[in-house]
Amino acid sequence: MMWYDSLRFKSTNSNPKWNPHMRYVKPDNFDIAAKLLQDEKGISRILSGGTDVLVQLKSEVVEPDLIVDLKHLAGMTDIIEEDGGYRIGAAVAGAVLGEHQGVKAMWPGVVEGMKLIGSTQVQGRATMAGNLCNGSPAADSVPAMITADAVARVHGPDGPRDVAVSEIPTGPGKISLAKGEFITSIFLPARPERASDAYLRFIPRTEMDIAVSAAAVSLELDAAGICTAAKVAVGAVAPTVRRVKDAEIALIGSKLDDTAIAGLVSAVEAACSPITDKRGTIEFRTKTAGVLAKRAALIAYARAGGQK
Ligand SMILES: Cc1cc2nc3c(=O)[nH]c(=O)nc-3n(C[C@H](O)[C@H](O)[C@H](O)COP(=O)(O)OP(=O)(O)OC[C@H]3O[C@@H](n4cnc5c(N)ncnc54)[C@H](O)[C@@H]3O)c2cc1C
Numbered sequence: 001m002m003w004y005d006s007l008r009f010k011s012t013n014s015n016p017k018w019n020p021h022m023r024y025v026k027p028d029n030f031d032i033a034a035k036l037l038q039d040e041k042g043i044s045r046i047l048s049g050g051t052d053v054l055v056q057l058k059s060e061v062v063e064p065d066l067i068v069d070l071k072h073l074a075g076m077t078d079i080i081e082e083d084g085g086y087r088i089g090a091a092v093a094g095a096v097l098g099e100h101q102g103v104k105a106m107w108p109g110v111v112e113g114m115k116l117i118g119s120t121q122v123q124g125r126a127t128m129a130g131n132l133c134n135g136s137p138a139a140d141s142v143p144a145m146i147t148a149d150a151v152a153r154v155h156g157p158d159g160p161r162d163v164a165v166s167e168i169p170t171g172p173g174k175i176s177l178a179k180g181e182f183i184t185s186i187f188l189p190a191r192p193e194r195a196s197d198a199y200l201r202f203i204p205r206t207e208m209d210i211a212v213s214a215a216a217v218s219l220e221l222d223a224a225g226i227c228t229a230a231k232v233a234v235g236a237v238a239p240t241v242r243r244v245k246d247a248e249i250a251l252i253g254s255k256l257d258d259t260a261i262a263g264l265v266s267a268v269e270a271a272c273s274p275i276t277d278k279r280g281t282i283e284f285r286t287k288t289a290g291v292l293a294k295r296a297a298l299i300a301y302a303r304a305g306g307q308k
């Protein structure tokens with residue numbers, strides 16, 4: 001289903017299938033929110049930007065009994081410097097993140113992944129936490145968060161805990177958070193000089209579509225321009241965003257010469273296990289994932305100050 005298909009909203013809520021018991025709650029703090037979510041017997045959803053939730057409601061994909069709005073709680077819309085990195089509140093919208101000079105300079109690939117989501121209107125609401133917890137294998141902000149080693153701060157009935165972003169999606173529409181848990185912020189760690197990242201996706205149109213394939217690459221270089229650390233992740237080519245360690249090994253120790261790039265491409269292709277659907281075949285998705293990983297690696301290398 002394309003995004004614009006899901007936007008054919010019904011003009012009335014008088015449909016008999018509309019859940020008359022749906023409750024919207026704005027709790028006073030995280031503990032109350034966790035208890036509400038834990039005690040709920042029916043279906044619950046967190047409302048961040050609502051750009052997935054409201055579309056799913058209108059198209060009757062889901063009829064939640066409880067909607068918990070957390071945007072007003074402390075820190076949810078803040079971006080703060082912490083330990084040389086950035087803590088991004090779970091309700092920070094893409095448009096706000098895209099204007100933050102510090103995050104843009106340190107993690108440009110994370111910002112470009114988020115900025116590819118939707119339109120100007122969607123950018124005003126959509127969040128990284130919502131993108132991650134919607135559980136789509138094609139979620140645009142997730143590959144670069146994974147290559148950034150981003151960590152989600154999760155609040156639940158037992159209080160807060162930190163979880164690697166890579167451990168949260170478990171399959172299409174599925175995440176590992178327990179009942180009562182939700183994300184309060186996402187932490188992007190500090191990085192050394194001569195380090196950068198990039199994210200690219202392929203879509204059949206120029207904008208407003210779901211990735212057919214995608215790749216994020218994050219690199220660290222030494223003073224001579226040799227790659228000392230690499231992270232590679234691909235999107236939309238497996239049930240979840242997939243990290244490709246063999247591709248990382250191919251890049252480390254090189255200046256991203258032809259041999260290293262060929263190793264990256266073949267490792268990425270080998271890691272793909274996509275489906276064929278109306279938007280792309282297995283072969284097409286696999287091939288384009290390799291091409292995107294190569295291009296993203298070269299962009300990240302140049303951004304990190306590498307010269308070929
Ligand atoms: C027109 C349009 C175009 C789009 N284009 C793209 C695109 O190009 N790429 C793309 O990846 N997506 C796209 N999307 C999907 C959507 O905009 C993104 O997934 C967005 O990032 C969701 O964020 P949100 O804050 O709106 O999430 P919401 O809709 O508020 O929530 C989404 C899900 O995450 C859960 N959730 C929200 N916040 C939290 C939290 N803090 N803790 C735990 N769970 C939480 C909710 O319960 C829900 O299941 C598009 C949507 C529309 C309507």
